[in-house]
Amino acid sequence: MNLKCQSISQGTVTSPRGFLAGATYAGIKTKGLLDLGILYSEVSCIAAGVFTTNKIKAAPVVLSQEKIARRKAQAVVVNSGCANACTGERGLADAMEMADLTAKKLGISPQEVLVASTGVIGVLLPMERIPKSLEGIILSSQGGHQMVEAMMTTDTFPKEIAVSIMIGGSKVIIGGVAKGAGMIYPNLATLLCFITTDVAIDPSLAQIALQKAVDNSFNMISVDTDTSPNDTVLLLANGLAGNQKLQAGTAETEIFQDALQEVCLYLAKCVARDGEGATKLIEVKVEGALTLEDARLAARTIASSTLVKAAMHGSDPNWGRIVAALGRSGAEIAPSKIDLYLKDLCLLKAGSLMPFDQGKAKDVLSNTEVAIRVCLNLGKESATAWGCDLSEEYVRINSEYIT
């Protein structure tokens, strides 16, 4: 972790000043687990958001995208178990009602409440149970831990973090929670991530900073290359740290950007590591690319290749698949210049096969974290992507009947 950035023990989305959260069981999931949560700031926040690029957008995404254009929000209401996607006018009305009910409970304007959902597509929310359930949610400064549970579907562990940084003499805290690949009914792998901070920041800068952090983290992970209609990353900044408001291009903004990046990266890697059925995290670093776009494309294509993922699952040093994925990625390459490493083990040097110890390669691949490094030796750009292995368990999880 960045030296300027201190990790906070048991940190979560309620670690920054003024943020409260809570959750309850509303009967949306079938198992009596937390499935409805609220995140709330005592004062209105600068809000930024990054949403799915899927042309099929879930109702809460449509609604939150509209609301966040104001760059302000004070609360987020989230449920798991039902994606409220492909639910038409009724779905949109339900998402609005969720926001309205939450606003009423909190005594704030419905305009200040964002909505997010994850779960089965094409199913309506059980709205008859929502009002009473929302009413029963108790908000607390430890509530982030409950809220992250209310977001989980087939996630096997909660993903939360908080860090602190010093900005011009003020201690600023950034907290985040995320959920990744999994559903209580096998369905789409939705990414939801909420980041809170007490930093004071210019509204346009907040959006730019979030987009930049997401590009280098969430936009560089892949579980199965399927993009959910519900993907949402939100940043709420309530300004309670009392720092001088961050503006673009300053050293303070750079410190904040680095810390925001750390939070996103930590959560993104958690999501990749916890991909459905995954047994290991795969990190693919591509160096020496002509352009940043090439580096990203190559890294993401290798990390997403089902054949590479299956080989990693079997700890199989089948490097031909890595090179083949690189070749089809669209990135500019020169076959006779490629170096390829598994951790520190060199397999290819200037495109020629290096004699390597198959047993040692298998050992390297048997770890729960596998590092692939490709040097294109064409330029100066680099990028890193994260993925997970492809297991029989992934197929089992995703081929089970939905009802």
Add this chain to the structure above:
Amino acid sequence: MNLKCQSISQGTVTSPRGFLAGATYAGIKTKGLLDLGILYSEVSCIAAGVFTTNKIKAAPVVLSQEKIARRKAQAVVVNSGCANACTGERGLADAMEMADLTAKKLGISPQEVLVASTGVIGVLLPMERIPKSLEGIILSSQGGHQMVEAMMTTDTFPKEIAVSIMIGGSKVIIGGVAKGAGMIYPNLATLLCFITTDVAIDPSLAQIALQKAVDNSFNMISVDTDTSPNDTVLLLANGLAGNQKLQAGTAETEIFQDALQEVCLYLAKCVARDGEGATKLIEVKVEGALTLEDARLAARTIASSTLVKAAMHGSDPNWGRIVAALGRSGAEIAPSKIDLYLKDLCLLKAGSLMPFDQGKAKDVLSNTEVAIRVCLNLGKESATAWGCDLSEEYVRINSEYIT
């Protein structure tokens, strides 16, 4: 099948006049199966080829692409068990030697011999065994059946066909063989396809006709979206049918194009059906798209989605995944206009969920052929893509250690 196009019983690549083939075991595969084959025409042919778009190209692809620029060839030598890819200068020299040895055996110019390989990447051919093995191959007019076996890796059945058509009073035959997803050592899923015909055809037209047929067949199938460095489709036309030479834009050329399309489609569907670990063929038809490009993109994205493929494996009518794949495909869509069918069962009409019998849906999906139809209701273009389900067996095949 097209009415003008008659299927030939036990047809193969040696069904057209003047084509001979044969194969042998050269010790490239480990199991004593046929692994080295020759396809030969008694007279020189007009030759056309379509090759992998992967920037990493196997040595035989580099060589054959160079040779085919002359638009002429008389023979193809093919091996399985070793892809001769990522093998540098030595690999290229080996591919040349294979061509030279074959030319010598056949008494023709090395320029007339194309080369193709499939198997493990990064391994050199056992050249010490190749000369004697090539020498031992006996060519016959039934030899297509042996040659297709010599191309197989983890294919579970040989893929061959021949059809006849009447062109201006002459009977013209088109034969084809293909191999698809599978390796004796789990490795890349290479597509190799050789098509022979006795038609007389203009050289430029041959290339255009092949590209067109491939775009609607092999370019519309997906097993795992990984593109091999070895993919090769060749067309050899020796003119022995005695028809008036086909020229662009005539009714005769249209008949030939349709028949060529049938042959490619049949072989492409065989490859999809025989995808590694596959238990069913998935056909995705997208209608009413604004552009052909949109229709193709949407159909291919749905057929390639790992989540859709896993759902199909479990006969799970989880239609949200189909719509989500459509949404991320990049094709222009209007969510409120989409109709979705599983075979004849309507799941979505104008974007709204239709009440459907889950049991009936499961029945439809339990067949070995599953038809998904999406009507975008935006324009007049349509396209069909073929894929296969994703099974635990796929993961098992592809995660096993290579040695």
